[in-house]
Amino acid sequence: MLNKSALTLALAAALVATVATTSGCAVTRNQESVGAYVDDTALTTRVKAKFAADPTVSAMAISVETMKGTVQLSGFAKSHEEKAMAEKLARETSGVVAVRNDIAVRHSS
Template structure:
C-alpha cells in the first residue's frame, strides 16, 4: 500500500511539472515561484488522493503565485466544498478559486 501511495505521489509530481512547465517560459513567474507553485499543486492533489470523498481524477488543480484554481467536476455540493476546504488548508495556499461544476 505504501508503494502505491509513493508511486501515486511521484506520478502527480511528474504530471504537475509537465503540465505547468509553459508558464516559466512565458515569463509569468520566477523559477522559484514556479517550483513553489508546483509543490502546492502536488500537495493539494495528494490531499485529494488521500481523501476518499473527493475524486482526484475529476479535479484539475492549477497554482500561480500561491493562488489555487480548481476546475472540473464534482458529484455533489459537498464534494465541491470538501475539495475547496482541502485546498485552503494546504501549506502555501494564499487563495482558492473554486470553479468546480456539480454534475451528479
C-alpha cells in the first residue's frame, strides 16, 4: 500500500502527464488560451495535492475543476467537516481566485 507522500507524488505525476498530453488541444472562441488552461491545470494539481496530504479530505471522492482561476469542487464528502476543509484548502491555494463548493455530504443511515 502506498504511503501518503507516495500517493501525492503519484497523483501529481499523473496530472502532469495529463497536462503534457492535452495542452496541444485546439482552443476555440470563448475558451481559455492554452496558457490559461495550463495555469488552471496547475491550480487543480496543487489543490488535489493538498487534498491528498490532508487526513480529513478524500482526494479520490472529491473532484476539482478550474476555469480562469475559479475552482469548482464536486463529489461526495463523509461529513460537513470534510466539505468545509476541502473548501478551506482550495481557498488557501496560491492563485485561486474563487471557489464554488458543490460537494454533497453523504448522510449515513
